Structures are given as structure tokens and as C-alpha cells.
Amino acid sequence: MAIEKEDLHSLINQRISTFQSASGMEEIGKLTYVGDGIARAVGLQNVMSGELLEFSNGSIGMAQNLEANDVGIIIFGKYTDLHEGDIVKRTGHIMEVPVGEELIGRVVDALGRPLDGQGAISTTKKRPVENEAPGVMARKSVTTPLQTGLKAIDALVPIGRGQRELIIGDRKTGKTNIAMDTIINQRGKDVICIYVAIGQKESTVRNLTETLKNYHAMDYTIVVSASASKPAPMLYIAPYAATAMAEEFMYQGKHVLIVYDDLSKQAAAYREMSLLLKRPPGREAYPGDVFYLHSRLLERSAKLNDELGGGSITSLPIVETQAGDISAYIPTNVISITDGQIFLESDLFFAGIRPAVSAGLSVSRVGGAAQIKAMKKVSGTLRLDLASYRELEAFTQFGSDLDRATQQRLNRGHRTVEVLKQGFHSPMDVEKQVIILFALTKGFLDTIPVEDLARYEKELMNYMELSYPRLLEHITRTKDLPAEEDLIDALQEFVHVFVPHSN
Numbered sequence: 001m002a003i004e005k006e007d008l009h010s011l012i013n014q015r016i017s018t019f020q021s022a023s024g025m026e027e028i029g030k031l032t033y034v035g036d037g038i039a040r041a042v043g044l045q046n047v048m049s050g051e052l053l054e055f056s057n058g059s060i061g062m063a064q065n066l067e068a069n070d071v072g073i074i075i076f077g078k079y080t081d082l083h084e085g086d087i088v089k090r091t092g093h094i095m096e097v098p099v100g101e102e103l104i105g106r107v108v109d110a111l112g113r114p115l116d117g118q119g120a121i122s123t124t125k126k127r128p129v130e131n132e133a134p135g136v137m138a139r140k141s142v143t144t145p146l147q148t149g150l151k152a153i154d155a156l157v158p159i160g161r162g163q164r165e166l167i168i169g170d171r172k173t174g175k176t177n178i179a180m181d182t183i184i185n186q187r188g189k190d191v192i193c194i195y196v197a198i199g200q201k202e203s204t205v206r207n208l209t210e211t212l213k214n215y216h217a218m219d220y221t222i223v224v225s226a227s228a229s230k231p232a233p234m235l236y237i238a239p240y241a242a243t244a245m246a247e248e249f250m251y252q253g254k255h256v257l258i259v260y261d262d263l264s265k266q267a268a269a270y271r272e273m274s275l276l277l278k279r280p281p282g283r284e285a286y287p288g289d290v291f292y293l294h295s296r297l298l299e300r301s302a303k304l305n306d307e308l309g310g311g312s313i314t315s316l317p318i319v320e321t322q323a324g325d326i327s328a329y330i331p332t333n334v335i336s337i338t339d340g341q342i343f344l345e346s347d348l349f350f351a352g353i354r355p356a357v358s359a360g361l362s363v364s365r366v367g368g369a370a371q372i373k374a375m376k377k378v379s380g381t382l383r384l385d386l387a388s389y390r391e392l393e394a395f396t397q398f399g400s401d402l403d404r405a406t407q408q409r410l411n412r413g414h415r416t417v418e419v420l421k422q423g424f425h426s427p428m429d430v431e432k433q434v435i436i437l438f439a440l441t442k443g444f445l446d447t448i449p450v451e452d453l454a455r456y457e458k459e460l461m462n463y464m465e466l467s468y469p470r471l472l473e474h475i476t477r478t479k480d481l482p483a484e485e486d487l488i489d490a491l492q493e494f495v496h497v498f499v500p501h502s503n
Helices: 002-018 151-156 175-184 202-214 232-250 263-276 290-298 329-337 346-350 373-379 382-396 404-420 430-441 450-467 469-478 484-497
Strands: 028-035 038-042 051-055 060-066 071-076 087-094 096-098 126-128 166-169 191-198 221-226 255-261 312-320 340-344
Touching: 060 232, 071 232, 096 232, 126 232, 151 373, 151 382, 151 404, 151 430, 166 175, 166 329, 175 191, 175 202, 175 255, 175 312, 175 340, 191 202, 191 232, 191 263, 202 221, 221 232, 232 255, 232 263, 232 290, 232 312, 263 290, 263 312, 263 329, 290 312, 290 329, 312 329, 340 346, 373 430, 382 404, 404 430, 404 450, 430 450, 430 469, 430 484, 450 469, 450 484, 469 484
Parallel strands: 166 312, 166 340, 191 221, 191 255, 255 312
Antiparallel strands: 028 038, 028 087, 038 071, 051 060, 051 087, 060 071, 096 126
């Protein structure tokens, strides 16, 4: 009997030690104010900054202002049926979004919920929307090019994997088109793309998604949409949520391109939110931490070192200027954070020079490190040619007689501008860009009428593919120019084949 009692005693002790009470403490608060995507609540004594909160109508919010008397909350989703006195609960979780390969090819909102009507997204992984950027020792220099397929950018302002290159310009100057062409050009290049539409019309986002589908780019793209009809908190959180999705791939050793279109609207949404939360306004009524808003976002783009898998996030933030004023508050902030900018000029755009890249104001702080050797060799004099052409063009308007050397430089500059023009959604392989720029810098285009240059380029590419595929293959394989004599021979042969239109 004694043995039986001991067994019973140990069994009871074991049950007691493993017993878990089903009841738990839940901290709840009461709403004291609701309106414009903002709520205030009392009673949440232990809430964390950035914690996810749940409202009685099923909407979620995030704790923003932790004040002495109450908590300022931003609401993601419906708030029209919330009222003073309603209950708000703590979740104990920091704001997270679903991540993983299941999101590829889908259109989602800022919380990772599907918007494309293709059913639920079956991913189990989540990442916090706010994450610390990789430190100095976790990073590696940017050396691998990220080809945009646009001659004016790959030659003048090259972008590398892990770089942050700002696209800046007035509205309707082709900023989104550059980003879209870059995404389309990543097909088959082992890069996952994320396009973040902030404050855009839903019809615009639909059109962009259809364009990506038509070019088979949705196979490797995630579209994150926080449209203009959504409350300001959704526009504010969208870029961070998209970056969390990108980080999941980066830490797996993959390469990601992320487009923020555009950060001006995110800053305006953050200003609206901050003013409603009664935060003190600063310059242009933006809150004091608006620089940190963008710096903590863009610093998360990086090229990781080999120990961390060598993955990368390349970001193309877009910022809209008013009347070309790049010295305004948000443009100067983002310029100082990024590794260069592509400045698009309205005058060039309306003159038919597209992409309307300003050679003088655009810069890449990574430079030649993000170019293949072949491109570095052929694009060396392009920027100087363009700059001197712009000066001479202004000078010739006075009607002075020009000497032969000046006339030649004008002639070359005119052709350089024409060669750098490119239609929408027609990115070009880098080896073909190298061939046409080689022909330009070696003077093969100097005798071709300007109106024939587009046809010359098209026919030259067909000729090279048929007659000299080994030269194109050499550039693709070695990233360097083939023997200069071979290229010159091929181009001289094409001179006899090409027939300019008679004037």
C-alpha cells in the first residue's frame, strides 16, 4: 500500500507542476476620442510603443504616443463605427506583417492582406514592420550592377545591388515609368521586385499591375498598395511593411529591388497623422522626426556580407518636387540619405527627350563600381560630351559663326541625346547598350542623319545578332569589350549594309 501512496503522491505533484490555468490577465482600455484614423485611450498602463492593439469592431491599431494621461493610437482600417467608450485590447505583439514566397505575384495592402481577389495567402511567417538596419560590419561594398535596361541610366548614373538611388522630379516627368522599366528588366536576372504604391489612385495601381502582368513581371513581383482612399496610417506603414517582406528574402541570400512610389505622399500622411496626434510641428508643418521617418526606412537597404548570405535590397525611392525645387525640405532630406539621385527635368520631358534624365544634376555615388567593364569603357566620355553640348547649344542661340571643332562637338552631342532616348517599357540588354554606345563614341554615327538613328540602332542590333553573335556573347560572358578591331570591323561592315533615308 505504501508504494501505491507514493505513486499517487508523485502523480499529483506532476499534475500540479504541469497544470496551466486557462484564465489570464488581459489589459484593456477605453476610447476617449476617435476620428480621422486616430484614437485616444485611457487604461493601457503597460502598453509598448509600436504595440498592436485590437478594437471592438475587429480593426487593429498601433500605439504611437505614450503620454502621461492617455495613449495616442493610429488605426489601420475602418474607424467610422468606433465610438468613445468602446473597448481596446492589448495584444502583446509588435506590429508584424506576413512574409515569404507565397506573396510573390500578389497584390496586398499595407498589412499583407490580399487585394487581388485570388484568395487567402497561406504563409505562416511574419516579420516586424520596424527592424534595425544592418550595421557597418554586416555590410559589403556595392559591386554588382543592377541593370535598369535604360541607356541614359546604366551609362550615366549606374545602380548597383544594395544601393539606394533616388528618382526625383516634378509630376508627370516619367518617374514611375523608370521604376517600372527597371522591374520589367529584372526578368530572368534572379531579382525579386516589390512595388509600393503610396497614396495613388486604385485605377492607377490596377493599370500598373496589368502592365507588369503583360510583361510577365508579376512572376517575381509583389505589389503593396496603400491607395489614396485609405487612412493616413496605412500610407505611413506601407513602406515599412514592404521592407519587412524584402528583408525576409535578403536574409535568405536573395536579391530584392524595392520601389517606394512615392515618399512625398508618405511624408504628407505622416504629417497629417502627427498633427492629429498633437505632435509639435516644425519646418513646413512636418514633425521634428520626419528625417528619421525616411532614414530608418532607407538604411535597411544594404548589400550583406558573405557570412550573412550576401543578399541585398536595392531601393528606388521616388520623391516629387514642385517646379523643380530640389532644395525643399523632403527632397533635401532624402537626397542626403540616398547614394545618388536621378533627376528628371520637365523641359527635357516635354521636348521629347525621354527618359528625361538631367546629366548635370543626376549622380550615382557608387559610380563605376556598379558598371561592367565594357560599359565603363564606352561611357567614360558621355557625361562630358553631354555637358559640353548643353553649354554649346546655349551659346549657338546667339547666332555666332562656329568653327569646325565646335560644329563637330555639337554634332556628336546631338547624336548622344538621340541615342539615349528610349521608349516606355522597352528596356535594352546591357551588351546591346555597349555596342550602340561604342558606335557613338567611335564616331560611326556622326554621318548618320539624326532622324535615322532609331532605325540604325534597331537594324544594327539585328545585324549583330545574326552576323556577330559571338561579340555579344563575349560581352555577356566576360563583362568586358571584345577586341576593339573586331568591333570596328563589324561596325564598318554594317556601314555598307545600312541605307539612310534620302533627304
